[in-house]
Amino acid sequence: MxxxxxxxxxxxxxxxxxxxxxxxxxxLMHNNESHPTAEGLFEEASKRMPGISLRTVxxxxxxxxxxxxxQLMHCDGGAVRFDPxxxxxxxxxxxxxxxxxxxxxDNIDSLRAQLPAGFEVQNVSIVFxxxxxxxxxxxxxxxxxxxxKSPARQQTVRAKSAKRTPRRTSRxxxx
Amino acid sequence: MxxxxxxxxxxxxxxxxxxxxxxxxxxLMHNNESHPTAEGLFEEASKRMPGISLRTVxxxxxxxxxxxxxQLMHCDGGAVRFDPxxxxxxxxxxxxxxxxxxxxxDNIDSLRAQLPAGFEVQNVSIVFxxxxxxxxxxxxxxxxxxxxKSPARQQTVRAKSAKRTPRRTSRxxxx
DNA sequence: ATGTAGTTCGCATTATTTGCAAATAAGCAT
DNA sequence: ATGCTTATTTGCAAATAATGCGAACTACAT
Numbered sequence: 001m002x003x004x005x006x007x008x009x010x011x012x013x014x015x016x017x018x019x020x021x022x023x024x025x026x027x028l029m030h031n032n033e034s035h036p037t038a039e040g041l042f043e044e045a046s047k048r049m050p051g052i053s054l055r056t057v058x059x060x061x062x063x064x065x066x067x068x069x070x071q072l073m074h075c076d077g078g079a080v081r082f083d084p085x086x087x088x089x090x091x092x093x094x095x096x097x098x099x100x101x102x103x104x105x106d107n108i109d110s111l112r113a114q115l116p117a118g119f120e121v122q123n124v125s126i127v128f129x130x131x132x133x134x135x136x137x138x139x140x141x142x143x144x145x146x147x148x149k150s151p152a153r154q155q156t157v158r159a160k161s162a163k164r165t166p167r168r169t170s171r172x173x174x175x
Numbered sequence: 176m177x178x179x180x181x182x183x184x185x186x187x188x189x190x191x192x193x194x195x196x197x198x199x200x201x202x203l204m205h206n207n208e209s210h211p212t213a214e215g216l217f218e219e220a221s222k223r224m225p226g227i228s229l230r231t232v233x234x235x236x237x238x239x240x241x242x243x244x245x246q247l248m249h250c251d252g253g254a255v256r257f258d259p260x261x262x263x264x265x266x267x268x269x270x271x272x273x274x275x276x277x278x279x280x281d282n283i284d285s286l287r288a289q290l291p292a293g294f295e296v297q298n299v300s301i302v303f304x305x306x307x308x309x310x311x312x313x314x315x316x317x318x319x320x321x322x323x324k325s326p327a328r329q330q331t332v333r334a335k336s337a338k339r340t341p342r343r344t345s346r347x348x349x350x
Numbered sequence: 351a352t353g354t355a356g357t358t359c360g361c362a363t364t365a366t367t368t369g370c371a372a373a374t375a376a377g378c379a380t
Numbered sequence: 381a382t383g384c385t386t387a388t389t390t391g392c393a394a395a396t397a398a399t400g401c402g403a404a405c406t407a408c409a410t
Contacts, residue, residue: 074252112281121305130296145286
């Protein structure tokens, strides 16, 4: 996503208005690497602008997405997460914390896949499921991918993964 | 997923009972390559057993998932789709029809990814987004993956992809 | 045939997101 | 500054997807 200033200019060029809400959201999303959900962003925004509406957050995120300033990602079936990084990249999800990291993959074209006959690939999305080791964080950047699962049927991790990001019981009434 | 008979045996072994609902669902899921949603499976099941509850379908799918007989997949943010193929495989989604195909990838380990320091990969899921060409379906099985997008920022396809699988207005009252 | 515990089912509820209309407020012209 | 016009913001209802729960039901061992 471009800088708040540039995005602001783009907005004006398109006849859109610059509201305080939008300006705030531009700022909160710029360089945001947390892959927030609409709710999460709403909470952040509420701190600086109490009263801002969740509806507006959704609205603005949709605009930014349409303008190609941010990307959406449907990760584990929970709420959509937004990413200001629109470069071609992929993701790694920590099974424990739910944290989401950007991952660059160099050689996707070398993947040998048995695609359906006549299938034209437009883009590929890769998600690395795993966990961040708390121990000695050796500087293992750009390593070959090696999975930790039995060679045959693998279901251990997938099995009960339907768990979605836990959230408050209800919005508007945090008892 | 194993054959209905084998699954039935597994159920008995675990002290679970064999109900007509379960038997039907075992049959409908076995060798099912359509990656149905719970709703979809419910509709199929309803044809043969009117009155079966959607709740039971969800329930049974969850059981099968816990038993490692089927896999869940969160595809585009819509409803979860179920896959009786629990071998290590990936998916291809047709952007037009929404159809989902199983895809086998040989050399995932050759992917060169810049993972976060200390990230231990447990498994990788790859989704090929694209479309099935209606023209001459050349037998292009097991080909190298080549994406159709500008080398720089790619957002064309991602942008408005939040569209979920269209479904009936409401369940229970199909006017 | 009987009893018991596992199942099914319907309904309420949660969670995420979008539709809609009324109230507001940018940004331009005066 | 004032007013206008129309884009925006907001709150609420509604759509969708999935789960919790309890009452009614039934598989199946005895």
